[in-house]
Amino acid sequence: MALEVSHVVGGYSQIPVLKDISFDVQDGELVGLIGLNGAGKSTTINHVIGLLTPHKGTITLNGVTIAQDSQAYKQQIAYIPETPVLYQELTLREHLELTMMAYDLDHDVAWATAHELLKTFRLDNKLDWFPANFSKGMKQKVMIVCAFLTQAKLFIIDEPFLGLDPLAVNDLLQLIEKRKQAGASILMSTHVLDTAQRYCDRFVLLHDGQVKTEGTLSELQAALPEAGESLNDIYLSMTKVDRS
Amino acid sequence: MTELFHERLQRHLREMAKYLRLVFNDFFVFALLFFLGGLGLGYSNILKNLKADQWWAPFVALLVLIITAQFGRYATLIEDADRVFLLPKERAMHAYFVQARKYSLVLAEIAQVIVMFILTPFLRVALGWSLMEVILLVVAQLVLKDALLRLDISSAYQVTGQRRMNHWAVKWLVSIIVLVPGLWLTPFLSFVLILFIDVFTWLWLEERWPKQQIRWREQIKIEDNRMLGIYRFFNLFTEVPMVAGTIKRRRYLDGILRLVKPTHSQTYLYLYSRGMLRGTEFSGLVVRLTVIGMLLLYFVRGEWLPIFLAALFIYLIGFQLLPFFQQYDDVVFTHVYPLTEQQQVKSFVKLVTIILAVAAALLWVIILIANPTVKTAGGSLVVELIEVWYLARIYTPRRLARAIKNRG
Structure with a gap:
């Protein structure tokens, strides 16, 4: 079992946003984290990457928690934020190099991977650019390249599909598929439900800081038989219950 | 719109007051007094030894006056979000710009008066002018600043196509045209010239602006630069969060x-x-x-x-x-x-x-x-x-x- 989130209560302040949530991500599995704005997706992710400390509960990654050994924990994680953040003073080349240094990667092997990724995302001629000169989509691609440079066991991807061009979305999905085959786990939050429906193995539906349901699409369909066929329908019906 | 400007002005003045209190701490005021005292003493010594009708005196006066005329920039206090939120109110923005100009004018004219006051003994001694002549020049300088700020407000609109009337070269040119005849011939000429220019730009602008678009981006950039300049100055004394510094490749x-x-x-x-x-x-x-x-x-x-x-x-x-x-x-x-x-x-x-x-x-x-x-x-x-x-x-x-x- 790769990632296990168990009974986590947490948030930015003393008032908890997450109210006792539990789910897991298995090896070689792509789990979609689905929820409305403010449902707690980003808060969950911030807990998993270690930016926030849970008030209660534990988050274990291949048997290690962040409190036990933060370096061993973080070594296994690669993160792609929703809003790309880059070091303003570093060029693209230096961002890649910094990633290699931080994850202690073999430079020759990593650069070979890097060049391949750069070519895929059409960034190979922009190695000496500063972030200020990149568009938002390009910055997002830089984030993807940096993340997939690593040999992380868990990829955490926050809303990857908005802002990327269709070609890049397709390339990203292929990259995810390849890493899944190699045994890595992926936790991905998104609002683009039809893409999620096609690619995710399992779904965690968050609502108001709680896990409403989780499971594969067929499990969800079985649990809510009158809701409809697609993830979209299931999700809408689930939120409707709450609104009325 | 007038109200909007006054609201912003109040907020702006509060912020400035906060920083000015930090800038003018006891130590700095002390140092400043010493510095100004020394400068004043030096100036009065120079004046005492000055002979009348020096050939270079008008040049010195010209340079001082031109630079002084650039003091006091056009403070619009507009913000980035304005180009979205105030866009539907574009026509009404003129009232806002007029208010902003009024405020900028008051500040700028105070600066003009102070410099003119300091310059008066020099004009009297080195150029041998009468009090009447000096007063005429002072009035001309005040109207000149008024005209320069009119150039600024006109540049808020796309009146002149891509050409910008608030370019520093334009302002220097206007200042030179107005001041040179005044300093070498008679200040009465400066007075007449600038009155003509000011009234002309005023009428010209009044006729044009209702038909024109506002240059939002440019105005926002100008205002941002102005504020950044102020923050940079404050940053010498205290920490200012708005000054982030820039990045150079080097x-x-x-x-x-x-x-x-x-x-x-x-x-x-x-x-x-x-x-x-x-x-x-x-x-x-x-x-x-x-x-x-x-x-x-x-x-x-x-x-x-x-x-x-x-x-x-x-x-x-x-x-x-x-x-x-x-x-x-x-x-x-x-x-x-x-x-x-x-x-x-x-x-x-x-x-x-x-x-x-x-x-x-x-x-x-x-x-x-x-x-x-x-x-x-x-x-x-x-x-x-x-x-x-x-x-x-x-x-x-x-x-x-x-x-x-x-x-x-």
Whole structure:
């Protein structure tokens, strides 16, 4: 079992946003984290990457928690934020190099991977650019390249599909598929439900800081038989219950 | 719209007052009084020895007047969000711009009056003018500023296509055209000329602006630059969050940066060294303090004073570097990367050691040139070595430990 989130209560302040949530991500599995704005997706992710400390509960990654050994924990994680953040003073080349240094990667092997990724995302001629000169989509691609440079066991991807061009979305999905085959786990939050429906193995539906349901699409369909066929329908019906 | 401007003006003035209180602290006021007193004394001495009708006097007056006429920029206080939220109110914005001009005009005219007041004895003595002539020139200068601010307000609209009427060259040209006949022939000419120009631009603008679009982007940029200038000034005295500093590529420094070997333990040094050399904020601080220290040490004579001054400057530099530790706290990867806080502290200490050592070496070379005695040069060397070691290796880690604890 790769990632296990168990009974986590947490948030930015003393008032908890997450109210006792539990789910897991298995090896070689792509789990979609689905929820409305403010449902707690980003808060969950911030807990998993270690930016926030849970008030209660534990988050274990291949048997290690962040409190036990933060370096061993973080070594296994690669993160792609929703809003790309880059070091303003570093060029693209230096961002890649910094990633290699931080994850202690073999430079020759990593650069070979890097060049391949750069070519895929059409960034190979922009190695000496500063972030200020990149568009938002390009910055997002830089984030993807940096993340997939690593040999992380868990990829955490926050809303990857908005802002990327269709070609890049397709390339990203292929990259995810390849890493899944190699045994890595992926936790991905998104609002683009039809893409999620096609690619995710399992779904965690968050609502108001709680896990409403989780499971594969067929499990969800079985649990809510009158809701409809697609993830979209299931999700809408689930939120409707709450609104009325 | 008038109300909107007044609301903003109040907020702006409150903010300025807050910073001005910090700028005009007791020490600074004291230094300023001394400085102004000295300047006043020098000026009155020059006036006493001045003979009438010097050929160069009108040139001096011209230069002073032109530069003074540029004082007091057009403060619109418009913000970036305005081009979205106020776009539907574009026509009504004129009332706002007019209010903004009124405010800018008051400030600018106060500056004109002060300079003219100081210049009056010079005009009377060096040009041999009568009081009437001086008054005419003062009025001309005031109207000139009014006209220049009209150019600014006209540039808020796309009245003149791509050409910008608020370009500094245009303003200088107008000032020269108005002032030259006044200073060499009679100030009455300046008065008539500027009255004509001012009324003409006024009528011209009144006729044109209702049909034109506002140059939102440009106006916002101008205002941002104006505010940035003000914040930069305040930043000399206190910390201003709005001044972030800019980034320059500085390719010629790549050789130094390559000295940092790309290994896991050096990750933070790799990041910090690039941030330090390419960002203008902290590198500027270090360079400014080092250069001022060097200049001071070059002119100072004495046995103990140079040692004390060098120590003081090294302390100032080391102390100001500390906030750079948190420079990357808001980049999420600083926290996500599998790196430890010990590595971060170690890298930062290394960076501080290098910077302080270089600064100390430069200061010491100047001491060697200016005060080449065994006692001073040797003493400062010992003091500097101990100080750099203590600041970088003992003091910095201690302070950083506290900063990390507060990070939570």
